[in-house]
Each structure stands twice: as structure tokens, then as C-alpha cells.
Amino acid sequence: MKATWEKKEGNQGVLSVTVPAEKVDQAIDQAFKKVVKQVNIPGFRKGKVPRQIFEQRFGVEALYQDAVDILLPEAYGEAIEETGIKPVDQPEIDVTQIEKGKDLKFDATVTVQPEVELGEYKGLEIEKQNAELTDEELQEAIDHSLGHLAEMVIKEDGEVEEGDTVNIDFDGYVDGEQFEGGQAEGYDLEIGSGMFIPGFEEQLVGLKTGDEKDVKVTFPEEYHAEELAGKEATFKVKINEIKYKNVPELDDEIANELDSEADSVEEYKENLRKRLAEEKKVKAENDEKEEAINKAVNNASVDIPEAMINNELDRMMQEFAQRIQQSGLDLETYFQISGQDESQLREQMKDDAEERVKTNLTLTAIAEAEEIEATEEDVDKELEAMSTQFNISVEDIKKTLGNTDIVKGDVRVKKVIDLLLDKAKLVEPSKDDEEKSED
Structure with missing residues (x-):
């Protein structure tokens, strides 16, 4: 098989494919075996019509479409692999030659993943987040917990x-x-x-x-x-x-009710302080990472195909449907209550979908530029972490996922984000920002 790729305007191009005559004849043979089962010709039992009689009656051309249907999926897949393109939508196929004893030729107009023009992504100025837990925040958490017992x-x-x-x-x-x-x-x-x-x-x-x-x-x-x-x-x-x-007063009994591992007020406060301090530290780091991602994405340029946005919108709609199902609703009921329809909801989500796609493309482009990959060791560590978090064995996770490609991709993205933050310049927030935070 031979395949050539010619880039056209925007994110489209033409994939020209030639399939050897030998494979074409094999596919025509397969097509006959399939079609003959449905053919009725007087004098012959159903499915027992000789090939020569069939072709005299209907012509070999009657088998071409089925032969094309047999050949196309495999040929198109091999052509993609051979040329290294990354399609993001279904192709438009134009068969230019199909004939017994000759090569099959077809052109596929394909929309491919766009190229990202990276901007600055190292040395980004990121606002340093306060990760220190204050006594006031600890007391607020205590008051909030006591409020639930009021x-x-x-x-x-x-x-x-x-x-x-x-x-x-x-x-x-x-x-x-x-x-x-x-x-x-x-x-x-x-x-x-x-x-x-x-x-x-x-x-x-x-x-x-x-x-x-x-x-x-x-x-x-x-x-x-x-x-x-x-x-x-x-x-x-x-x-x-x-x-x-x-609101009850905090005493040893209440402390134990709020935290079964605490036998006194002091133990309760200490356990709570440790947990809240870790949560604030994680939140601060996540906020810094999010700012780094946003700046790297904003600095990049990419022409996103509409097909990629629509695919992301489909995923977002599925996620939305799952969330409202958890609250006891379905999409149809939600649309009745909200007065919206699916097209309106998709329009509301469109900007977020485009931002998601641009973010994924940018992070992937950075990974390629920096030659960042997820090793098998990285994947194993991530699977162990997932196993601990969800209390599921690694083997069961693998069975559920089918393969570890998704995990590998997630690990790769995490390594890119770590790179962005590691190479960033953390700056102290301005006084105005601190005052807004306090407000």
C-alpha cells in the first residue's frame, strides 16, 4: 500500500492512498461470498449461484461497493500510520479508481490536529499563594463544624x-x-x-x-x-x-464527636490544624499551577478546527448529563425546568470547550518540545496512587481502563505542569491584591 499526504489550507489536507490490485481482488472475492447469500436466481439454490453466472447477470461492478467497504477501514488506518497525521474528524472519501485486476485508489480529505505556535512558557511570573494557615482560619473551621451540631x-x-x-x-x-x-x-x-x-x-x-x-x-x-x-x-x-x-461549647466529648481520633480538645485542634494546613498548601500549589497553565495557553497561538470543539462539547454534555443524573434528574427534565434546549446549552459551553481544547493542545505541544514522556515507572506510581485513593486494586483499575494509555497521558500532562511551575518566577502579590483577598 502507498499513501501520500498533501497539506492544504488551514487544518485540512488530502490523503491519497493506493491499495495493490491483489488486495482489491481478495476484497472482491469476500464481497461475492457476502452478496451471493442474498441473491435469488431461478435454477439455483439461494447462496449457491456460481461466480461466473453472478457476474454475467449483474456484472462484477455490483461487488465494487462492498469491496470498497471491506478495504477502506484498514487501508485508511494504515495510511494514517504511514503518514503520521492526526485526524480529528471523519474523512470525506472520494474513490478515484476501483476495478478488478487494478489498484484501488482513493483520496481522503482529512481535518487534522492543528499545529500550536508556542509562546513563552518558561520563566512565567506567577503570583505566590499564601500557604500558611492562620489562627483565624482554624477558628472559622471549628465554628463551622460546631454550627453543624447546633x-x-x-x-x-x-x-x-x-x-x-x-x-x-x-x-x-x-x-x-x-x-x-x-x-x-x-x-x-x-x-x-x-x-x-x-x-x-x-x-x-x-x-x-x-x-x-x-x-x-x-x-x-x-x-x-x-x-x-x-x-x-x-x-x-x-x-x-x-x-x-x-451552638455547643467545644469540650472533649464534642471534640471526639467531630473527630473520632481525638480524645481531647487539644488533639482535635492539632489534627484539624494539620489537615487544614495540608489542604491550604495543596490549594496554593494548585492555584499557582492554574495560573501558569493559563499564561502558557494565552501565550500560544493555534487555529482550532470546529470539529475538535464539537467533540469536546459532546464530552462536556456527557459529563453534564452524568452530574444531573446524580441529583435525580435527566437531560429532558432539566431542559423542561430550565426552559433551555440542547443547542442553547451547547452554545453556553462553547467558550469553555474551546479553552479546554486549546489547553490540551498547548500542553501536548510543550511536552513534545521538551521531549517529556511518561515512563512505565511513572504509570505504575500513578496506578498505585489511584489504588490507594479509590481503594481498588491496580489489576481492577487496569481491567476497567482496558489499557493504561489514559493514565500515561495524564501523567505526561502532570509532568508538563510541574515543569511550568518549576521554571516559573514566583512573585509576591501586590498590596492591592492582598487587600482584595482579605475582603
Whole structure:
């Protein structure tokens, strides 16, 4: 077999393939064996028509399409391997010669993986992330954990405060008329949760059980109900009950409830500090890596074929469908609830899909430029790490994956990202950035 590749404009080219006559005749023979089973000719049992009679009746040309179907997959695959191209979409095939006793010739118009023009990816200035755990962050984590153990207690006397949960009746009016969805009885609302229209919850602070008040608010301009967007409204509200969170004090018993490996408050705090410190360290490193990736990708130039974006969109749609299935929905139900259809959702995802493709292409190009490969030892270490993380044996992981190509690719990408960060220049954040972080 002979194959030649001619690059055309953009990411397309023509793959010209010649298959030897010997293979063509073999394929025609296979085609006959397949077709003759379906042929009915008077005087012959089905499937027993002699080849000569068949060709006299129908012509050998009747076998050409089936022969092409037999030859094309293997010939196209071998041609790709021989020329070293990387197709990203199904080819357009044009058979230019098919005849018994002669070579098969066809041209395949192919869209291939684009070439990436790398920009700067070494020596990138990356903002150094703070990886030190503060006492304030530790206390916030403790308070958050204790909050999960809090019990709701009815406030017999006293006023509504931030963090309280109030049970209310409310009735909403716009221009003096009740509006649909603006009424409820016995509704529990946590003050400060931001669940209601801006300004609503704040006006309940200071009220007592049994109090009534006209709460005046303005619906946001971007409110989901267009007939209410930007409108002023008055809600007649009655406070039925006030409840507050009774947060337990941290003692040895509570510490053990929060962490079964801790027998005292001190042990609990120490274990928590170690865990949070490690989490913050990992997050800081991941944030630095993400910035390095983004800068390397932004510095690169590549003309991405639409087919690659569409393929990535297909993957993203599958991921999205799996996520909503975990919440008990399917795509059809989601579309009904959201008022969207698949084309609208794909359009929303398109920019992210293009960014994903560009990122993958850029990291692959850097790997090739730096001659970075994943060794068998690298793959084995990654499989061991996966085995520990998911509590599955390495052999079972291999069986599930079928082969380790995906793992090998992931390891290669990780090594590229490590290179980007290793070669980067870590700079301290500006004062403005620190103030924003604190805010």
C-alpha cells in the first residue's frame, strides 16, 4: 500500500492512498461470498449461484461497493500510520479508481490536529499563594463544624437577630395588587441567608414574635419573572416564631464527636490544624499551577478546527448529563425546568470547550518540545496512587481502563505542569491584591 499526504489550507489536507490490485481482488472475492447469500436466481439454490453466472447477470461492478467497504477501514488506518497525521474528524472519501485486476485508489480529505505556535512558557511570573494557615482560619473551621451540631431553640423573648430563623406569613403586593407567588404561610427564613429579595431580611431584624410589618423592597432589574423585574413591592409580614442556633461549647466529648481520633480538645485542634494546613498548601500549589497553565495557553497561538470543539462539547454534555443524573434528574427534565434546549446549552459551553481544547493542545505541544514522556515507572506510581485513593486494586483499575494509555497521558500532562511551575518566577502579590483577598 502507498499513501501520500498533501497539506492544504488551514487544518485540512488530502490523503491519497493506493491499495495493490491483489488486495482489491481478495476484497472482491469476500464481497461475492457476502452478496451471493442474498441473491435469488431461478435454477439455483439461494447462496449457491456460481461466480461466473453472478457476474454475467449483474456484472462484477455490483461487488465494487462492498469491496470498497471491506478495504477502506484498514487501508485508511494504515495510511494514517504511514503518514503520521492526526485526524480529528471523519474523512470525506472520494474513490478515484476501483476495478478488478487494478489498484484501488482513493483520496481522503482529512481535518487534522492543528499545529500550536508556542509562546513563552518558561520563566512565567506567577503570583505566590499564601500557604500558611492562620489562627483565624482554624477558628472559622471549628465554628463551622460546631454550627453543624447546633440545635434550633425557640426564642421565647427577644428580637430577631442576624442568623436567627424566623417563621413568617407574608403577602406581596405590586401597585396595590397581589401577585402570583408572593404569598406564603409558616415559611422558615434564615436572616442573612440572602434567600429573599435584597432588603427584605434586613427589615425583619428587631421585630418580635407576633409583630407585623409592611416590608418595602424593589425587585432586581434582572429578576427571573419579567413582570416583576424592577418593580417596587410591599410585603405584609407577620412573625410567627423566632428560633436561634444553640451552638455547643467545644469540650472533649464534642471534640471526639467531630473527630473520632481525638480524645481531647487539644488533639482535635492539632489534627484539624494539620489537615487544614495540608489542604491550604495543596490549594496554593494548585492555584499557582492554574495560573501558569493559563499564561502558557494565552501565550500560544493555534487555529482550532470546529470539529475538535464539537467533540469536546459532546464530552462536556456527557459529563453534564452524568452530574444531573446524580441529583435525580435527566437531560429532558432539566431542559423542561430550565426552559433551555440542547443547542442553547451547547452554545453556553462553547467558550469553555474551546479553552479546554486549546489547553490540551498547548500542553501536548510543550511536552513534545521538551521531549517529556511518561515512563512505565511513572504509570505504575500513578496506578498505585489511584489504588490507594479509590481503594481498588491496580489489576481492577487496569481491567476497567482496558489499557493504561489514559493514565500515561495524564501523567505526561502532570509532568508538563510541574515543569511550568518549576521554571516559573514566583512573585509576591501586590498590596492591592492582598487587600482584595482579605475582603
